[in-house]
Every structure is written in C-alpha cells, then in structure tokens.
Amino acid sequence: MTLFLGLLTLVLLLIGLALLWLARWGRERAGLPAGRVIYMDMGGRGRQRVALVSRRHGLSGRPDYLVENRNHVVPVEIKTGLAPPQPHEGHILQLAAYCLLAEETYGHRPTHGIVRYADRSFVVDYTPALEARLLKTLELMRTDLLASDVARSHKQPSRCRGCGYRDICDQAL
Numbered sequence: 001m002t003l004f005l006g007l008l009t010l011v012l013l014l015i016g017l018a019l020l021w022l023a024r025w026g027r028e029r030a031g032l033p034a035g036r037v038i039y040m041d042m043g044g045r046g047r048q049r050v051a052l053v054s055r056r057h058g059l060s061g062r063p064d065y066l067v068e069n070r071n072h073v074v075p076v077e078i079k080t081g082l083a084p085p086q087p088h089e090g091h092i093l094q095l096a097a098y099c100l101l102a103e104e105t106y107g108h109r110p111t112h113g114i115v116r117y118a119d120r121s122f123v124v125d126y127t128p129a130l131e132a133r134l135l136k137t138l139e140l141m142r143t144d145l146l147a148s149d150v151a152r153s154h155k156q157p158s159r160c161r162g163c164g165y166r167d168i169c170d171q172a173l
C-alpha cells in the first residue's frame with residue numbers, strides 16, 4: 001500500500017512538472033514576458049474579448065495580450081509575418097495605443113510593450129515622445145475623417161490590391 005501511494009505521488013508529480021513545462025513552453029512560443037496574463041484577445045470561448053476604452057481620447061482597442069508583473073502591465077501584440085529589420089510604424093503606434101488604454105484601465109503606466117513577429121520580438125519603450133506621436137496621429141486621423149478627400153499615405157501596390165475600397169478609390173496603385 002505504501003509503495004502504491006509512493007508511486008501515485010511520483011506519477012502526479014511528474015504530470016504536474018509536465019504541465020508546468022508545457023505552460024512555459026507555450027508562453028515562450030507566444031513571446032510573452034514573465035507575469036500573469038490578465039487579458040487576451042486571441043478568440044476562443046471563455047476568453048476576455050471586451051475592448052479597453054479611453055473616453056478621454058475617444059479610443060478603444062483589444063490588445064492580443066496584457067501581461068501583469070508587479071503592477072506593471074505589458075501589452076503584447078502578435079503579428080503573423082516575419083520580422084522586418086525594425087517594427088513597422090503602424091505596429092509601434094498600435095502598441096502605443098494599447099499602452100495608453102492599459103494605463104487608463106489599470107491606473108499604471110506601462111513602461112514598454114512587445115511586438116511579436118513570427119521569428120522575433122521587439123521591445124518598444126512607451127516614452128512620452130511615443131505617446132505624443134500617438135496623440136498627434138489620432139488628431140490627424142480625426143481631421144482626415146472629416147475631410148472630403150484624403151491623400152494616399154503609402155506607396156505599396158500590395159496594400160491597394162487587398163483593399164476593399166480599391167474599386168472606388170482614385171489613388172489606387
């Protein structure tokens with residue numbers, strides 16, 4: 001009986017270790033930093049999908065992950081493509097928007113966020129300069145929304161090829 005209980009304990013211990021290893025492996029594979037996942041928006045049942053909202057800035061969004069570690073919240077944005085030499089400006093601003101939303105929602109200013117591409121991650125510092133760039137961009141976007149005509153903001157034919165407005169856009173490449 002003692003031998004049986006000993007074996008059972010050992011098996012349970014090994015299963016526990018395997019589960020821990022699997023959880024860590026999954027976390028590293030997703031590019032998540034250490035800490036507790038307090039928000040995720042990767043689809044699936046039972047997962048939190050409520051948008052974070054900033055009434056002050058008229059902004060809302062759903063980061064892929066928010067990881068909390070000792071009152072620090074780190075937004076993590078997952079991109080499926082291979083990493084460019086530096087994160088795209090749009091991805092940096094998207095991450096900055098999640099930092100702003102996380103600050104307003106949880107009351108702590110994130111020091112940084114992470115953009116995770118298929119093959120590598122970038123840590124992006126959430127500096128006052130980046131926040132100012134984000135707010136300026138939001139202001140320009142609001143101005144453009146009210147304008148009757150807006151100039152194309154890129155030179156990438158591939159973006160136009162996949163654009164839903166291509167048929168009615170007079171600036172399509």
Ligand code: SF4
Nearest residue numbers: 152160163166169172
């Ligand atoms: S088709 Fe027009 S709206 Fe669409 S991406 Fe190209 S320029 Fe922009």
